[in-house]
Amino acid sequence: MNNQTHTAQCMCGNIKLEATGPANYVEYCHCKTCQQSAGSSYIIWVIFDKENVKITSGDLSLYQSSEALKRGFCNNCGATMTVHSARHFDIALGVMDKPDEFDITQHIWTKRVLKCIKLNDDLPKYEESAPN
Ligand SMILES: [Zn+2]
Ligand SMILES: [Zn+2]
Numbered sequence: 001m002n003n004q005t006h007t008a009q010c011m012c013g014n015i016k017l018e019a020t021g022p023a024n025y026v027e028y029c030h031c032k033t034c035q036q037s038a039g040s041s042y043i044i045w046v047i048f049d050k051e052n053v054k055i056t057s058g059d060l061s062l063y064q065s066s067e068a069l070k071r072g073f074c075n076n077c078g079a080t081m082t083v084h085s086a087r088h089f090d091i092a093l094g095v096m097d098k099p100d101e102f103d104i105t106q107h108i109w110t111k112r113v114l115k116c117i118k119l120n121d122d123l124p125k126y127e128e129s130a131p132n
Pocket of ligand 1: 010011012013014015074075076077078079
């Protein structure tokens, strides 16, 4: 289980990622930047230690979306794919080849949840970032 490999790719297939080991967290992020990046209500991120993820194909384009974070996307198909911080390499659940392998563990930035989204599960919920 610890050496499990997870693969991901963008819509056009130019960019491929490979992550090993269990994810640290799998979280709904309701922050404004994720909403703008996705053009939707939230993004679900699968969070790995950065040394456990590698780009196996293509050139991931990066955008510095805040002081601490860069966001990775495909400059051909425009897919939102990743978030990079000092410690973590997050992969959007929607670009995972097998998204059903992951159980979601928490919600973050719930103070930005859109009114049309109903949070009716028992997962931990954090107003802003999760403590970690
Ligand atoms: Zn692409
Ligand atoms: Zn976010």
